[in-house]
Amino acid sequence: MCGIAGIFLLDSANKDKLKSIEKMTEALTHRGPDDEGFYFNDKIGLGHRRLSIIDLSANAKQPMFNEDYSLVLVFNGEIYNFQELRKDLIKKGHTFKSQSDSEVILHLYEDHQTDCTKYLEGMFAFAIYDIQREKLFLARDRLGEKPLYYYKTRNGFYFSSEIKSFFMLDDFEKKISSEGLHTYFNNIQIPAPQTIFHGVKKIRPAHGFLLDSRGHEIEKPYWKVDCTKKTKLSIGDAKEQLNLLMLDSVKKMLVSDVPIGLLLSGGVDSSILLALANETGRQDLSTFTVGNNSEELEDEEFKRAKKIASKFNSKNYTHDFGKIEFNQLVEAAKLCDEPIGFLEIFYMFGIFGKIKDRAKVVLTGNGADEIFGGYVTYNNVKKYSNFTSHFKFLIQHSNALMTSTASSINSAGNWKILKNLFSVGLKKSRPEGLEGSLLSEAMSLVTYDNVLDAKLFIDLLVRCNHTISSIPDTGGMYYSVEVRSPFLHHKIIEFAATLPANYKVQDHRNPLTNKFILKQLACDYLNSEDVYIQKYGYGYFINSYTLMKTTWKNNIEDTIFDSIILKAGYFNEGFVRDIWLRFLNDTLNFRERLIFARFVIFCVWYKYKFSIL
Structure with a gap:
């Protein structure tokens, strides 16, 4: 790299x-x-x-x-x-x-x-x-x-x-x-x-x-990817085909002339990568686990990671998050060329700093959720997808319209908040149709005939793309660590696109069966109790919103009301004060919290980038 x-x-x-x-x-x-x-x-x-x-x-x-x-x-x-x-x-x-x-x-x-x-x-x-x-x-x-x-x-x-x-x-x-x-x-x-x-x-x-x-x-x-040509393979045969593709991807990504390791979270995705590496003959792969090792707060994934590492005789280096300081968010924002509206960047970047002395290359499970349908949000989409399965021809021949419509719905929901957050000047510069155009351009690489595939690729290419691009690249490269993601091999993505919806989200009523074919494959290498598990997410026990209301409160106020931010003229100061108070009083809805988090990140980022002019 x-x-x-x-x-x-x-x-x-x-x-x-x-x-x-x-x-x-x-x-x-x-x-x-x-x-x-x-x-x-x-x-x-x-x-x-x-x-x-x-x-x-x-x-x-x-x-x-x-x-x-x-x-x-x-x-x-x-x-x-x-x-x-x-x-x-x-x-x-x-x-x-x-x-x-x-x-x-x-x-x-x-x-x-x-x-x-x-x-x-x-x-x-x-x-x-x-x-x-x-x-x-x-x-x-x-x-x-x-x-x-x-x-x-x-x-x-x-x-x-x-x-x-x-x-x-x-x-x-x-x-x-x-x-x-x-x-x-x-x-x-x-x-x-x-x-x-x-x-x-x-x-x-x-x-x-x-x-x-x-x-x-x-x-x-x-x-380009075609999601309309679905495979006739049984789930068993499709699983074997996926196994071969995954083994090939892992084997190729293990090639390195410098020390290489694996980020092992304890979740299914990283655990199966360790199993596959072992299967390819790489039985000396070091693993790195970052979590909460304190007795006061039990970290289920931290414990499971150590168990999985032991199963495959991996040397597992564990690191505790330690005390969470506001300055960690500031330092993370400094690294970014552009703001990433994701509060958790401060500890996601920090992973690479903890492992840089032991590995110059690390494998991660990035992308598996977006490719195989791991998130709970896909369950509702699958339910809707079952209904729209009768309109495949219509969907396939109106991809651009559907993508643009999805973007318009998202933008309209955000605009109800942004029209109050933005200053008069910034509101006047609102580019009509830009969001729809950007999403349609990204999705022009994909042909689909069902809404689940559309949602998966919207997330992979746009909505969740930060988890596979800007976060691992920015964080990894700052510490001179190369991040490789075997699930992102384009042949795996192309194969997953041919899989029927129920090979990914098998039962919209039961999120534990999400990523169905991948979990079926995982059971060939892991115990089922380590596969069909509640999805926590990395750093799940760190509540950034609570930090903003408590130990970070004064820092947040100093940042969002800093003279550099106010003089920039992008935001309505009165509304900023209002949304901050409502945030402290827990009266913001889900979308408002997301927008407010992006606002905070932007202010932290902008304050650094433009105070050093």
Whole structure:
């Protein structure tokens, strides 16, 4: 895992701007503390910070070139099938100078140009510059696990793994985007291509982006999922197929030249990953468990994690959350390029700080709930899905309308609160139809004919995407820890899309049977009493709302009424005082609490980002 940055000049009279690439890259040092590298010519400057995971030698240094030095690459991520691709490319006559996965991308591009992404299994963000044709190609993995931002002006195109690189540019204006702010309050994180900063965009997940020296750009998807072609396999046969896919994914993600471990929460998802790792022959995998180890507050998942680790003879390192301080939330918000409207980021980021001295790579169970239907909210959707099963043709041929409608309903519910929270100026800048457009763009990768599949992919690609992208990337990279998620292998997602609804949410009346096929598979490796268990969620015993009313109360007040926030002019101070009092008196409804939490996070984030100007 690494950090990448680049400047592509669209006006050759601005060659002095290329010098900024060194400062842009320096801002990414935490992502790659092991090495740095640069490439310059008259048109482009590329920078790379390296976190060495595969092939630790200097041969894998970046920027990296192909055989005839016509292409140059900067790459952030991991390609899990690089060994297979390498063998095929050697058979075709390609020569390699390293054992790295990075070099595979260069040779694939030689053969397939921008279609090279279709052959990659992994998480990635990369840029390839064609020196002779003066064309720049950028691409991002299918789910957006790895970030890639860009900022385009009349004179140049700038890109980076993190927005903070753009702060190093003399002519970059650090200004909040009103569209981005509206979008943030309707989501937990801002969906691509929007960002919180004016002029800055994200490359969309599962998209390639081609730019020539005249500034002409083409962005197009390279991956789509079809949920309408359901399998005829029995539950038993489907389970065996899932087992093979999971074993393949886990085996590939265990490849590393540095210490690797597993985050073991005690839940089903991480427990089955440990079992599968054991099955592949990796019986020495270290596990890390963070929870509450105090006698006063019993942590069921903490105890179960230690039990599962013992079952598979794993060396289990346990860490206690310890005392929860407001400053932990502040420090977590500081790490974020954009606000993540999720109070729990403070302890989710903290995990990586606790394990960084023992592992440079960790596997997690991220994504299983969204792919296989683990959340309780899916039970009501399944009940509704049973009713709408008679209208599959109509649903399939009105995907865009249904997605946009779902977004409009969500936005309308939020707007009842936001129209009072926002200042007059911010209300006037409300972008009509933006939410529907963003959700429809994200869901254009998916074809579905039932509402459960629609809900699962809305969560995977947008609503809950922060749990698989911004949180593990931001938290992990700050501590130079690479996070890998075997459930997010695109072949597993594609297979899950073919499964009937009752293979995922088997009984809408019984949440314990959610993720039905995955739990059936888990029972082949684990005792059933460790599979059909109440879902707690990581850090379930930490009540952030209670903290805000008690030990954090003064800190929250100081933050939301800070002069920096008031002078920004985004919010109605009178309503802020009202919603704060109602929060303290426990009279906010569920949606109001969510909006208020996002407001608090934004204030914490904004106060830091804009007090250091």
